[in-house]
Amino acid sequence: MSTTQNTRATATSSATTDPVSGKVPLTAEQLQAFGEEMDAIRQAVLADLGEADAAYIRKVVKYQRGLEVAGRALFYVPPAWPLAVAALSLSKILDNMEIGHNVMHGQYDWMGDPGLNSRMFDWDTACPGEQWKYSHNYIHHTFTNILGKDRDIGYGILRMDEDQPWRPYYLGNPAYAFALMMLFEWGVALHDLEVENIVAGKRKLADNKPLYPRLLRKIRRQALKDYVLFPALTGPLFPLTFAGNAVANVVRNIWAFNIIFCGHFPAGVETFSEEECLDGVDDKGEPVETRGHWYYRQVLGSANISGGPLFHIMSGNLSHQIEHHLFPDLPARRYPEVAQQVQEICERYGLSYNTGPLHKQVGSVFKKICRLALPGRGAKAAEPVAAQERIAA
Numbered sequence: 001m002s003t004t005q006n007t008r009a010t011a012t013s014s015a016t017t018d019p020v021s022g023k024v025p026l027t028a029e030q031l032q033a034f035g036e037e038m039d040a041i042r043q044a045v046l047a048d049l050g051e052a053d054a055a056y057i058r059k060v061v062k063y064q065r066g067l068e069v070a071g072r073a074l075f076y077v078p079p080a081w082p083l084a085v086a087a088l089s090l091s092k093i094l095d096n097m098e099i100g101h102n103v104m105h106g107q108y109d110w111m112g113d114p115g116l117n118s119r120m121f122d123w124d125t126a127c128p129g130e131q132w133k134y135s136h137n138y139i140h141h142t143f144t145n146i147l148g149k150d151r152d153i154g155y156g157i158l159r160m161d162e163d164q165p166w167r168p169y170y171l172g173n174p175a176y177a178f179a180l181m182m183l184f185e186w187g188v189a190l191h192d193l194e195v196e197n198i199v200a201g202k203r204k205l206a207d208n209k210p211l212y213p214r215l216l217r218k219i220r221r222q223a224l225k226d227y228v229l230f231p232a233l234t235g236p237l238f239p240l241t242f243a244g245n246a247v248a249n250v251v252r253n254i255w256a257f258n259i260i261f262c263g264h265f266p267a268g269v270e271t272f273s274e275e276e277c278l279d280g281v282d283d284k285g286e287p288v289e290t291r292g293h294w295y296y297r298q299v300l301g302s303a304n305i306s307g308g309p310l311f312h313i314m315s316g317n318l319s320h321q322i323e324h325h326l327f328p329d330l331p332a333r334r335y336p337e338v339a340q341q342v343q344e345i346c347e348r349y350g351l352s353y354n355t356g357p358l359h360k361q362v363g364s365v366f367k368k369i370c371r372l373a374l375p376g377r378g379a380k381a382a383e384p385v386a387a388q389e390r391i392a393a
Helices: 003-009 028-048 051-074 078-103 129-142 168-182 184-193 195-199 205-233 235-264 291-300 309-314 321-326 332-348 358-371 380-392
Strands: 304-306 355-357
Touching (some): 028 321, 028 332, 051 078, 051 332, 078 235, 078 309, 129 184, 129 205, 168 184, 168 235, 168 358, 184 205, 184 235, 205 235, 235 321, 304 321, 309 332, 321 332
Parallel strands (some): 304 355
């Protein structure tokens, strides 16, 4: 038996949970073997990409455009206003989740289709694609759940981890979360301005000057489209159309907020310090994170939401947040098929694979938001047990 095979075979028996952090520390050999197994999954999917993947995303785009056209048209028929709002809401959800998010990750660059190219695509939301790709694709996916590096932990306004120092400001945690949920599109748009760092004196207003032109241009375009142009085209029905567009945006915001928070913040999801991620050295002898530890961090720092095929499509397959963090550049439609492999590997290495139905994950997230509004520690160590109980159930 080879060294790698032996490491894989003995991973489960040698893995023990740290009683303080709740994490399962793996040896350097185990981390290397774990990384190799994850790399093998990724390479197998890359080698299999083809017409089925291209046909899938084109079909989703076709349905998304059809829903938008139907929604816009139905606003001309006042009794059909609820149907118009529903169609437009679904269109915006598909555009943001299964199309925009995944296309801008470069998942379909291999197709050579300009309309589905990550460098050219822009979505139906207030945040400029280029700015989102920097804060999300680079910052968040490189430094996932590293406190002090990943600004998506709390988005600069929430306390979402007990290692974030408590301040009286956080008594408003539930109210801030509700406001962010309702205005999520705008929260994402303003994320790159790092307002919390400006308030803390870590960033200057002048540092944001390069961001303003593109951001203001995109905000102006979205506002004109949703709240001036399309309502004006319906003439005397302007108020109804204006309200319908606003409701559709709020529906999209609520859906996106809950899917994203359930993938990042339910009980059992771990955070990391910069120091514990430096488990290797580069050619110059400088400390770095190994590929195996990066994969390890993605698994422990994410959570899935169980559901059916339609639910996964409407979530942009971010219901498979673990697989997305492991393989962000693979077409998201492939996540359900590799999830079983990932879970089996995690079980062999004794790693928690955090998954559960939407209502349980949502409840877990909002309990955490309320609990962390108050000072104190103590519940974090018990979270991995809760996650394991959900898996067993």
